[in-house]
Amino acid sequence: MPFNAGRKPKLLSRNPAMQRRPITGREWAAFLQELERKVIEPFDQPISKSKTTAQNIASSTDLADDDHMTGWELEALRFYKITSFLMCKQNVGNIQWKFNFSETPAASEGFLLQAIDTNEVVRFDFISELTGTKTLTTMTDNLEFALILTAGFQANATTGGKVDFQWSQETSSANNTTIQEGSWITITKTPSIQL
Numbered sequence: 001m002p003f004n005a006g007r008k009p010k011l012l013s014r015n016p017a018m019q020r021r022p023i024t025g026r027e028w029a030a031f032l033q034e035l036e037r038k039v040i041e042p043f044d045q046p047i048s049k050s051k052t053t054a055q056n057i058a059s060s061t062d063l064a065d066d067d068h069m070t071g072w073e074l075e076a077l078r079f080y081k082i083t084s085f086l087m088c089k090q091n092v093g094n095i096q097w098k099f100n101f102s103e104t105p106a107a108s109e110g111f112l113l114q115a116i117d118t119n120e121v122v123r124f125d126f127i128s129e130l131t132g133t134k135t136l137t138t139m140t141d142n143l144e145f146a147l148i149l150t151a152g153f154q155a156n157a158t159t160g161g162k163v164d165f166q167w168s169q170e171t172s173s174a175n176n177t178t179i180q181e182g183s184w185i186t187i188t189k190t191p192s193i194q195l
Helices: 025-040
Strands: 047-050 055-057 079-090 095-101 107-116 121-127 143-154 162-169 177-179 184-190
Touching: 055 162, 079 095, 095 143, 162 177
Parallel strands: none
Antiparallel strands: 047 184, 055 177, 079 143, 079 177, 079 184, 095 162, 107 121, 107 143
């Protein structure tokens, strides 16, 4: 006689939710789609802003919002990555810049690559945080160069706020300091601070 002859199958759980029929392939596909929407989609959503025309600043050391690369809205406690490629030209006054956060980030770190094509000079500078004003040092006048930045930060814990890219001349000069058309900055949500 079979061991369980005459007996009702024993339920593994008395919880009705645990006694459901097997999930169908269509239901499983719908579940994965919803999981992707809630878990995966919030990350790796780059928001890029680029310059459609060149912008000049002369005779001013006052940081001001860039004409095109401003207004990224941030979510509280979210992690973000910044990447940029800025084509610049300076004459006498070095360029200085700042990522201006409306709310102080919970954490930030990154590194900066400065490249001057004319002299084939490449420099690396480490950035320990993003909230202060940064500047290029020992740059030769009358040169075009690329400013390439990779940085990571965590938005303010209470209010995400927003971030704007600001820049000006470090030393006031009647000669233009320029960020060229085609320059861009991208900010992307990430699961953690990534460089």
